Amino acid sequence: MAKVELKAISKVYEGSVRAVDNANIVVEDKEFVVFVGPSGCGKSTTLRMVAGLEDISEGELYIDGELMNDVPPKDRNIAMVFQNYALYPHMTVYENMAFGLRIKKVEKSEIDRRVHEAARILDIEKFLDRKPKALSGGQRQRVAVGRAIVRNPKVFLFDEPLSNLDAKLRVQMRAELSDLHLRLNATMIYVTHDQVEAMTMANKIVVMKDGKIQQIGSPLYLYNHPVNKFVAGFIGSPPMNFLTVKVTEKGGGIALEEGSFDIKPAPEHVEYLKKYLGKEIYFGIRPENLSFTETPGADNNMAVKITVVEPLGADIHLWLTTATQPLVARTEPHHEFKVGETANFVPHMDKARYFDKETELSILAELDAAAQK
Secondary structure (H helix, E strand, O other): OOOEEEEEEEEEEOOOEEEEEEEEEEEOOOOEEEEEOOOOOOHHHHHHHHHOOOOOOEEEEEEOOEEOOOOOHHHOOEEEEOOOOOOOOOOOHHHHHHHHHHHOOOOHHHHHHHHHHHHHHHOOHHHOOOOHHHOOHHHHHHHHHHHHHOOOOOEEEEEOOOOOOOHHHHHHHHHHHHHHHHHHOOEEEEEEOOHHHHHHHOOEEEEEEOOEEEEEEOHHHHHHOOOEHHHHHHOOOOOOEEEEEEEEEEOOEEEEEOOOOEEOOOHHHHHHHHHHOOOEEEEEEOHHHEEEEOOOOOOOOEEEEEEEEEEOOOOEEEEEEOOOOEEEEEEOOOOOOOOOOEEEEEEOHHHOEEEEOOOOEEOOHHHHHHHHO
16 A cells, blocks of 8 residues: 655646645555545545646645656556446446456456455445446445455545435445455545544544645544634534633633633633633533533533424433523433523533634644643
8 A cells, every 4th residue: 555645735726716725644554534624625626636637736746655746647556436436337337346457458367356356345246247227326335446446556535435325324334434444454535524424434634624724633633632613613513612701810710701601711721711811712612511410509500591402312412502602512311401491501621622712723722732742
């Protein structure tokens, strides 16, 4: 397999439109790296530059240490799996999987061996004689993956391959692709707008917005230590809550005033908040870090009104509102919640995040950097 390096890569379209701006990414050998972000953020364009389907406007691309900027796609030893599968409708599954090898004039016996081995791995041997129209969406996706596997590429590229599948099948295919990565011991780059796919499949996530990389790291590091408000709100489901609060001095310490309640930061966060005394900041807390309490007088109690109750079986999503600001809590179904009632929640302040109101950068960046070392 191979290491992939993007050094200051940019894609500039006519009119000086920068679809990708100065991307620096290292995909280590055998890593599963996921590019994630909203539509139009540049993730698919970045993938297509790696594949050679888009010209690189600025910067350098290396695969296995070799400069690839001017190397044709067919000579990059990569295989790409597309969102729409891109299967030939007039060919059988076997012929679809074998087509690329036949173009390269691989021996017939070797083609047969590779096709049957890939079909066995993907459990599609019984479909080899069928045409794509006789297959389900999930089966077609396996064929598309199988066509990539038979080529024994250095790098696998996936461009939103599960977006056309129903929810249940997406969950199944996520597990299958993760298992396939381990079995093939392959370098894989995967593009999706679905942060759940990114969190469950990746060794490393690249979060993008407006053509720029926001943060790169392991799923749990990005979840626990987002560098800015965008990453904090994009990673996690339901997304992180953000309340505008004012940093004040109260009772000899620091307090965060929301308007309808005050909360005290965790001791380890106080030093970083002092420079914001008298200013408004964003207080971020994840839905799962809000604990329901039947003790209204508890420390850091937040009295909120319930506006929507979403029972999901194993847990409940509660849509809440303070006097002026909305938020969501995720809690276990041990209490009967009713719309219109007031409920009391206590945030786990050691899990809280804080963001500058103007730059939206993390106020705890120094603390996070120390934790990473």
